Amino acid sequence: MKDINVISISGGKDSTAMWLLALERDTPNLKVVFSDVGHEHPETYKYIDYLEKELGPITRIKPDFTQQIMRKREVVDTKWRKEGISEKIIKQALEVLHPTGNPYLDLCIWKGRFPSKMAQFCTVELKVRPMFDQIYMKIFEAGDHAISWQGIRAQESKKRSTMPEIEDTPEGYTIYRPILSWDVYDVFKQHDNHGIKPNPLYKLGMGRVGCMPCINSTKEELYEIARRFPEEIERVARWEEIVSKASKQGAATIFTSDHRGHGICDVVEWSKTTYGGVQYDLLKLMEEVPLCSSQYGLCE
Numbered sequence: 001m002k003d004i005n006v007i008s009i010s011g012g013k014d015s016t017a018m019w020l021l022a023l024e025r026d027t028p029n030l031k032v033v034f035s036d037v038g039h040e041h042p043e044t045y046k047y048i049d050y051l052e053k054e055l056g057p058i059t060r061i062k063p064d065f066t067q068q069i070m071r072k073r074e075v076v077d078t079k080w081r082k083e084g085i086s087e088k089i090i091k092q093a094l095e096v097l098h099p100t101g102n103p104y105l106d107l108c109i110w111k112g113r114f115p116s117k118m119a120q121f122c123t124v125e126l127k128v129r130p131m132f133d134q135i136y137m138k139i140f141e142a143g144d145h146a147i148s149w150q151g152i153r154a155q156e157s158k159k160r161s162t163m164p165e166i167e168d169t170p171e172g173y174t175i176y177r178p179i180l181s182w183d184v185y186d187v188f189k190q191h192d193n194h195g196i197k198p199n200p201l202y203k204l205g206m207g208r209v210g211c212m213p214c215i216n217s218t219k220e221e222l223y224e225i226a227r228r229f230p231e232e233i234e235r236v237a238r239w240e241e242i243v244s245k246a247s248k249q250g251a252a253t254i255f256t257s258d259h260r261g262h263g264i265c266d267v268v269e270w271s272k273t274t275y276g277g278v279q280y281d282l283l284k285l286m287e288e289v290p291l292c293s294s295q296y297g298l299c300e
Ligand code: SF4
Pocket: 115, 120, 122, 123, 126, 210, 211, 213, 214, 215, 216
């Protein structure tokens, strides 16, 4: 039985630093995996290609929700009718219940909604389950043992600060968190030491990379995304129209509708306001978009 060291990379600074650490230690049987959720910024896809060229092969995995969408078509055609859902809603749902090949969008079409802070099914459906089915199961079937390297740091949150460095899971694999005690400067130093550029999004004002935007984005992060990458907001606004059609209520938004409005465009407008959301923050709006800015001091 071999130990297979699985390194899941996101294109972010921590997982890249962890991969570099594994290479530094000449770790045997490395398997580096990128789970493509279809909701990342194009720069992140380019960065994954760059890392592969510089550091070695990456296995790309992609969840597929074709079967779930096809099953939902049947449910809409039968159960929804029995439940008395209007023909207009049924017709528009059937119109969009086709797989698009984009995992994030297909997941939302299947569920008829976007994930939310209260129902964060995206992590399990887009990352945890595909990793398990497409990577770990194969390792188990070959009779090997998997060590899952996780690039998390104690400083990131209270919850993470209590996590152990090594943990055995009931599923039979081991979790290893080798950069738990690192701070953010150690992480960027690791890039420097190996001559590897960090994801360029960090120099474009992003505090984290991954889904753009993540459902957990802060007001500031959303404001920054909207002013630098309006095309990403437009993409999500188009997705909201599609997912709304797949919903029984005929409406779905990436951020819950509340005092901030309905739909991502309203929430972006809210992100431009001062505390309380009633007045535009004029100082913020007058600011030019800096060509290069980073929350981690990468621009000095
Ligand atoms: S980054 Fe955010 S939106 Fe993407 S899977 Fe994770 S929690 Fe969900």
